[in-house]
Amino acid sequence: MVVASGSRDKTGFFTQGVKLKASMVDMARSVRKLGQEDPRRVVHSLKVGLALILVSALYHPFYNNFGTNTIWIVMTVVLVFEFSVGATLGKGFNRGIATLLAGGLAIGAHHLTKNLGRVGEPVVLGLLVFLQGSISTFLRFFPKIKASYDYGMLIFIMTFSFISVSGLRDHAIFKLALERLCTVSIGGAVCVIVSILVLPVWAGHDLHNLIALNIEKLGNSLEGFSDEYFKRKGGEACKDDKEILEGYKCVLNSKKSEESLANYAAWEPPHGRFPFRHPWKLYLKVGTLARECAYRIEALNGYLNADMQESSEVSTVIQEACTNMSVESGKALKELALAIKTMVQPSSADSHIENAKSAAKNMKSLLKSGIWEDVDLLKVIAGVTVASILIDVVTCTEKIAESIHELASTAQFKSAEPTLSPEKLHSGQMNCVKSSQILNCPHVVINVSESTPPSSPSESSSAPKASKQRMEAYRYLYFNLYNLFLAQNISPFLSG
C-alpha cells in the first residue's frame, strides 16, 4: 500500500512536472506570438525601460533640488508613456496643462483663505476641494471632454486637492507647485523625446493603414464570396480561404479603435507622408461606410451556411452576374485600399465600380426576363436574396469610393501612377491577410511593411520638387531601415 501510494505520489509529481512544462511552453509560445504579430510591441517595451533608465540617471543629481518630489518624474514617465506618439503627446499635454492650471488655482485658493483663521481656513478649503472635485468629475462625463481631456481632468482634481490641503504656508506651497510642474515637465519631455526619436509609432500612420487594410479585407471577402457560394455545392472550403472570407468580421467591431486612433492622430506633428492638418476625421467617415458594407457582407455570409434549398439551374442562371458583382466590387475595394495605402488618386477603382454597376443592371434585367416562369419560387429565394444583397453591396462600394475620393482630394493625394498594378498590392498583401491577424482581430491592426515610395524620382525635373523628392526618399530610406531593423533583429529573435 505504502509503496503504491508512494509511486502514485511520484507519478503525480511527474505528471504535474509535465503539466508545468507544458504550460511554460504554452506561455513562451504566446509571448512569441504576441511579439511576432507586432514587433513594435517589443520595441515599445524596451523604450519604456529606456525612459525609466534615463530618469533614474537624472534622479541622483536632482535629488537635492526636488526632494521627495522627484518621484513625480518617474510617475510621469510610467503614466504618460503610451504606445503611439499621439497618445503620449496627448497625455503629456493634458498632464502639463492640468498641473499648471490646478497649481495656479490652488495657490489662488490658498491666498483667498489664508486670513480666515484656524477654523475658517480648513473649512473653506475643504469646501473648495469638494466643489472642484464634484464639478470636475461631472465634466468628465461630457463625451468630448472624455475623448480628449479625461486624463487632464483627473490630474487637475488630484493636483488641486493635494496642494490645497497640504497645510503648507505661502512660500512652501509655491515651491511645491513649482516643483511639481518642473518634475512633470521633465518626465513628460523624456517620454515625448524617447517616443519620437526611438523608432516612433505614429497613431496617424496606424489609422491610415487600419482603414486601408479594413477596406482590403472587405474586398478579399467579397472577391472570395461568389467562388465560395457557387462552389459550396461542390466541395469543402480550405481553412485559408475561410480566413480570407471572414476577414470582414474585424471591420464589424473596429469603431472604437478607429476613433481612438483618430483622436491620438490629432495630437501628432506632421510626420512621414502626413502633413499638418491631415484630414483624420475623413478616415472615420470612410470607416463608418466600410462598417456598413461589412454588415451587408455579414448578411451575405449567412447564406454560405444556410440550408435553403436551391436548384442548380438557378445557380447557373445567376452565377455570372453575381460573380461579376462581388468580384468587381471586391476588386474596386482593393484598388481603393491600394490608393489609400500609396496615397494616389483612386481613379483606377472607377472602372471596376462601373463593371459592378453594369453587372447589377444585368442582374436586374435578368430578373425581369421570362426565364423564371417555370421555376419554383422557394428554390429561387436564396439566390435572389444573395443577388439583392449584392446589389446593395455595389451601392455601398460606390459610397465608399465617393468618400475616398473626398479624402483623396482633401488630403491632396497624388494623381495615379500607371506603373502601380493591383497585383503588386495583392501579392504583397496576401501574407499579411493570411497571417494570424485576421483570426485575432487585434485592436490596432499592424502593418509594419511600407508600400512602394509615393513618387518615382524620374517624374519631375524642377529644383524645389527635386529637393522635396530627396526629402521623401530620405524618409522612405528611414522607414525602410526601420523595417529592416525590425525584420532582421527582432523577428528572427522572436521566431528562433
Added chain:
Amino acid sequence: MVVASGSRDKTGFFTQGVKLKASMVDMARSVRKLGQEDPRRVVHSLKVGLALILVSALYHPFYNNFGTNTIWIVMTVVLVFEFSVGATLGKGFNRGIATLLAGGLAIGAHHLTKNLGRVGEPVVLGLLVFLQGSISTFLRFFPKIKASYDYGMLIFIMTFSFISVSGLRDHAIFKLALERLCTVSIGGAVCVIVSILVLPVWAGHDLHNLIALNIEKLGNSLEGFSDEYFKRKGGEACKDDKEILEGYKCVLNSKKSEESLANYAAWEPPHGRFPFRHPWKLYLKVGTLARECAYRIEALNGYLNADMQESSEVSTVIQEACTNMSVESGKALKELALAIKTMVQPSSADSHIENAKSAAKNMKSLLKSGIWEDVDLLKVIAGVTVASILIDVVTCTEKIAESIHELASTAQFKSAEPTLSPEKLHSGQMNCVKSSQILNCPHVVINVSESTPPSSPSESSSAPKASKQRMEAYRYLYFNLYNLFLAQNISPFLSG
C-alpha cells in the same frame, strides 16, 4: 466714418455678447441633459467630492505619520474612484496588490545590490529597473492582463522604479514602502466604503439592465418594422416611430461596454438580486447573439429606404406572413427582455417564438404556391428578400431565446409568475425607449427605475422563505427609496 466704425464696434460687441449668452445657455442645457439622462452621474460627482473631503479631514492628524507621502491618499482616491463599485474595487485591488508586490521586490532588489559598491549598486539597480519596466510593459499587451490587471501593472512598474532608485538606505526604504502601502490602503478603503455605502452603482446591475434593454430595443425595432415597411407606400413615419425603429443601432456597437461591465461585475460582491458567482459571462453570450440579430435588422432597415420597385399586389400577398414573423419575433424578444429584467424563467416567450416559426413556415409554403407565376420577378425581389431576412431573424430570435434559457437555468431565475403581463413592461418601458437615450447611444445605458419586485409575498408560506422574502422586500424598498430620492431631489433640480 469714425462714428460708423464706432457703431459697428458696438454692434459687434453686442452680437458677441448675444453669442456668448447663447453659448452659455447651450452649455447649461447640455449639463442639464447629461444629468437628466442619468442622475447617477450627479450622485457620482458628489461622492467623489465627499471622498476627497474625507481624506482631507484625515490629512492633518496623519501629517506627522506619513509626511509628504500623505499625498498618496489623495492620489489614490482620485485615481481609484470609478463610476461603479466593481470598477472601484478592481482598481483598488490592483493598486493594493501591485504596491505590496512591487514594494517587496524593490526591497529585495535593494538588499541584493547594497554590497556592490558605489558604482555597482546604481548600475545593477538601473538594469533591474530597465528589465522590470520592459517586461511588465510587454505583459500589458496580453489581452487577458490588459482586461483585468492593466492598472496593477502600471502601479507595479511605478512603485518598483521609484522605490528602487530612491537612493535611500535600509531603514528609510522599508519605511517608504510601508508608508506607501498604508496610504494606498487608506485611500482605497475610503473609495470602496463611499462607493458601496452611498447610493452604490453596481456594474453587474447595469450589465443586466443593458442586456435586457438591448433585447427590448431589438424587439421594438422588429415590432415596428413591418408596420413601417408596408405603410411606407402610404405616408411618412413620425419622428418617435423612427427613434423606436432605429433603437437596434445602439446594439451594433455595444460590444466594448458589455465586455467592460462584465469585467467590472466580476469584482463585485453579491448585491441586490445577484448572488455570489452570478454567471456574468453568459450575459456576454446573449449580447453577442443580440448583436448578430441587430446586423440582420440593419440589413432589413436598408429596405425601408431602398427605392426598389415593388408591386402592391406582392405586398398584399406577403404582408400577413411578414408581419407575423416580425411582430411575433419582436414580442418574443420583449418577453425575453422582461424575463431577464424580472429574473423569471422566460417561458412566456415560447409561444411567440412558436408563432414566429409557424409564420416562417407559412411564408415558405406561400412562396411554394402557384400565385407567383404571373408576377414580374423584379417586382418581387425586395419583398422576397425582406421575407428571407425575416426568416433568418426568426432563427436568430430562437438562438437568443436558447441562450436566455441557459442563463435563466444557470442563474436559477424563478419560475414564471402568471400575473406579469407584457403590457406592464411595454407601458413602463416606452418612456425609457422614447427618451433621448436611443439617439445618444450612451456607453452604459441607464435604467434607474427598478421593475416590479421579483416575488410577491403571498406566493409561499414556509418560515425561511418568508424571511428571505422580507429581505428582498427591504432591498426593494431600499431601491425604491433610492429612486424616489433621485426622482424627487435631483431630477427636478436639474429640469428646473
